[in-house]
Amino acid sequence: MSPPENPNGGAAAAPSEPAQPPKPSSSSTSKGKGKKDEKKDDDLSEEDLALKEQLELYVVRAQDTDPGVQKLALESMRQEIRSATSSMTSVPKPLKFLRPHYGTLKSYFESMQEPELKKYMADILSVLALTMAVEGERESLKYRLLGSEGDIGSWGHEYVRNLAGEIAQEFQKRQGDEMPIDALMELVQQIASFHMKHNAEPEAVDLLMEVEDLDLLVEHVDSTNYKRACLYLTSSFKYLPGPDDALALDIAYTIYMKFRDLTNALRIALLLDNKSAQYVKQVYTATDDLSLKKQFSYIIARHGLAMEIDDEIAADENDKEILQEIVNNSKLSEGYLTLARDIEVMEAKSPEDIYKVHLIDGRGASSSLDSARQNLAATFVNAFVNAGFGQDKLMTAPSDSSSSGSSGNWLFKNKEHGKASAAASLGMILLWDTDSGLAQLDKYLHSNDTHVVAGALLGIGVVSCGVKNECDPALAILLEYINKDDPNIRIGAILGLGIAYAGSQKDELRVQLSMVLGEPQATLEVLVFTAVALGLVFVGSCNEEIAQSIIFFLMERSEAELAEPIIRLLPVALGLLFLGKQENVEATAEVAKTFDEKIRKYCDVTLMSLAYAGTGNVLKVQKLLGICSQHLEKGETHQGPAVLGIALIAMSEELGAEMAVRSLERLLQYGEQNIRRAVPLALGILCISNPKVNVMDTLSRLSHDADADVSMAAIISLGLIGAGTNNARIAGMLRNLSSYYYKEAAHLFCVRIAQGLVHLGKGLLTLSPYHSDRFLLSPMALGGIVTVLHACLDMKSTILGKYHYILYIIVLAMQPRMLLTVDEDLKPLPVPVRVGQAVDVVGQAGRPKTITGFQTHTTPVLLAAGERAELATEKYLPLTSTLEGFVILRKNPEYHEE
């Protein structure tokens, strides 16, 4: 048996028990490992015995007085060692035989005078120390530094790894003692370049991270290994603390730029939000290839970055217009409909098609009378299911000709504020298609029913969500209404602006909405929604001015006003401004500590959880878990946001998410009621549009919980995790729930909403805020989800009350989960692709397969959570390595038809 390889490089010293090399066939194998040294001699083959004697002779000779003899002996010894280090799996024989003499050689080394010979000796000692030295002594490194700085690789891979480990330790020590590190750095250079040449990029990156000099990496990467190095950097940054993570990304960006892998560089640029604008421009200007620029624009559009294409990016007026159009998402609707036509799901679905009452025995078929709540549920289901398709069976009349047709009828089958949601549902149905959307909504603006007008205004916001237009029709129309008298109309217009311009950071909106926020006579709900709209428009902007005005507004609230359930959206609005911005929130969080104690803790927790959302910061997760473990006095509600916060922070990477699921399970068992109520929602965020079986089971169990709030939250979350998947199992569960809760109007409403979510866009959409292989997080999408879920913390007074239109904010997270390949003229180009489960290839050498269990389809195709696609043809080359959303294909010049 061979000793197991030490995976830790050289961090560990030699094993105390000398391991046995594989024995030659001649020797008896029956004798075990535990033999003593003298006995072992008997087992040695003649060959080994000869080698041993030879080496012993060298040792004696090396201590000879004659330098010539010494040198010869050392040379020979070196020769023996080098020729034997080739084996990776066992301690080489020469090392083993020299073991007993390590001490002698060491002591002799101290007395040596001749510098050259001494260096020779140091080299040998350094190698011997690999197996001999006591752990923590770092003798290998010590002798290496004393030795003759020769080619480091000549002593073998294992030696280098050991050395790298010792360097890391030594570096820490020297930094602590403020000792010079120049000599070390020289060695680091050597080792890094050795690793990079030998397919060991992760080791090189690790070493450079340890010695805090990642810049060196740029020198050592070449075109063959830069991809693996960058992959390792970009996937490890999430686990790095403080400024190191940004540095790692920066290096990755530099490397990608160096090798002109521009789409990947762009992705990193988008991730580094403080340098986004500058880097994105760099990426654009690094190439003259228009098609590539179009591809950049598609990526930016998916991310939702509001960007102006200027002359620097594209000099030509025509090109500029094309790029701007892509960035504006103007063609999103068209692409989505192409996908829908290809999959043949264009036909509108009615809520009944989703409820599938015929599959449930007898129940559900309710009386002939209309129930306002059930009709409202049907409105939402209809909107969710037909989202973006431009046609449905309730709101859009079949021929569009008679305005008093079905749409009018359905609209007025809703009660009061229900009519607002019904009118706004038209916006969802016509999502992204601003041209016909605005036209169809226009007629509702002239209605004399304020709820209908409010709904139409909200609908205008929904329809323009994520789609920009140089004429800014939504802005022009909605601004007309934000100062009307009727509070409903105002809310509709303000929330519409928030949705339409989320993330745009339009200064005009700041001015206008801040003015509304300063109005003393406006009703509380108008003001709260104004704050939310500001939060959405300036999501992640760290805009101090807006933060100030929201803080002032919060401070001025009276005790009674603070008790209103809707007030819980104010901390969220404030938090949205700092979404994912980590420390930047601290100043605001300090101010928040001075709030009325009713809201102080709630605000504190919400701010923290939003500021660290999507960062995977383990310390913050622990802090929030700590908050959840407290037993509260009556009336405090801040544990709900804390639970949501755990999910928000941990959702950034798979491992953290899995751990969070387990922690939440624990909270469910030991937590108090207000915590249990938030747990289903937290699970919903963690697995949004990603129905993991274990989470599904937990939620299914909770959906029958005795506590109504827990079960309702679980039902909504079943919808969230299955959002846009058409998952048959969840659909079945919800159907059963609909018959189980057929008498509970509130539960039934939740079941309906969940059913609508599961069939979101007939299964073509996703709510996941992550895209580009789960690498980038769209802040708008996350902002939308967070707002809706915070509202869900108190479902009875928000979604089940008269603020159900909050549900439309989820539109911010809605994106087609498609891969649509287009040619360089942006026309759809069907090509075969392999779609399969993504495989984690980080840190693997060579070119491992990135997907498994794949099937071959022709584009456009749907991509489920955790799936990846790759081109199944050589005929075309994709302009981006991540095949998601719109991908431009270019003819492969080297391809020859067979």
Place this chain on the structure above:
Amino acid sequence: MIARSSSWTRGFVPCGTVYKENSVSPARCLVRSFLSPLPSKPCYRRAADSPAMPTVSVKWQKEVFPGIEIDTNQPPVVFKTQLYTLTGVPPERQKIMVKGGILKDDADWSTLGVKDGQKLMMIGTADEIVKAPEKGPVFVEDLPEEEQAAALGHSAGLYNLGNTCYMNSTLQCLHSVPELKSALLSYSDNVRGNGVDQASHSLTVATRNTFGELDQSVRPVAPLHFLQMLRKKYPQFAQQQNNVYMQQDAEECWTQLIYTLSQTLASEASEPSATQMKELFGIDLVSRVHCAESGEVSSEAESVYSLKCHISHEVNHLHEGLKHGLKTELEKVSPTLGRTAIYTRESRINELPRYLTVQFVRFFWKRESNQKAKILRKVDYPLELDVYDFCSDELKQKLQAPRQVLRDAENAKFGLKVQGKTSSSKDEGSSSSAGESSSMDIDKADSSLPKKQLTGIYDLIAVLTHKGRSADSGHYVGWVKQDDGKWIEFDDDNPSIRKEEEILKLSGGGDWHMAYICLYKARTI
């Protein structure tokens, strides 16, 4: 693959094709001729000639109108009128996006900085404005509670007041008889008939009130008063064990309640209602008592409120059980023999009720365990019961004609539908007159013969089931058919909807609920 590949190409739709076919009016044609030279000439050149007249393109919905000249000396209304002719959208409903918002009618062009070749966007439709319908829909949530109950499709449940499920299930089953409800409604509070004791009177009033509550409430009802009255009238129901009221036999409750009601309602002064309960539930039997030994034959008549279904080893079906129940053996002293002899007694139904109660004799007194033990045997019962076989010859004779009518009606419904249709469509006038006359006939018949005729065929409308091993333990539940054909399981305060198949599964043979009392409603013509 792509239906509208042309839409992928950017570019403007040629001007000539933008007009909707249906929107060309004479007025528009006029303006069109005024505008027509514009697209044919390059716009920029013209604009260069007169900078005061910038040419813009206007996007409206999915269409683009290129080369529209703006006369900046005129107010924007003129421009809007221009667009009106193109799109048919009235100026007051046009929203044109310019710098700084929507173009106002009194705006000054010069401040808006409209540039030559600029793209403007116009929003607005000529569609009719949605108006609320005259009469809005009525929502369940807005209705008063009683009406909500009606909308719910079934009445409320009854709270269990401590082992009172026997009573609840009985009440729910009887509640399904509308005639009983109306009879109770006419029962007045203060009038107490002769020979009716106070307890019976109050029990009847309590029954009436409980039924009333059940009809009006969505929330479960607590039949406290009724229970009190029941226990007052029949103290056996107040039996206690370990200071807890005991479970009781539902059949006993049922029988006693029916008996009391028949007493009180019959005593009610007015004549027609005197025999009401009897008409509803009473069964007249004629029995022929025969002694095989002596050859004595005598005949007896009696009136009962339920048919018994005896369960023995050979009984698998209700029909067999009923037959069994109508034929009994008894020992009595024979006057001719001067000693006790075995007599057989065969009963026949002489008069049928509107509601037929069938009791499964599932319980017998088990001496060794000192309790009413239960027979778990599976006895199937039909949704439609025909009791013709059990009727006396006299009654059979009477039933002949109505049964024939019913059979014809059924035939007409299934097989002979087509014929009926063709004959009716042949001449509507005559058929309608015939219909009138026939309805008049019915009216006449009604006046002469107030009762509808019975056919001997009954439909199942309520089942009272028992779950458990003895009559004084376990759980009673009522299953009641609603007018819309749905079944409701009244498990105390929790009514839930059931399917017809589930009702037929209550036939016993396991530990699941099994039918104890079945209530059948007569099919009449």
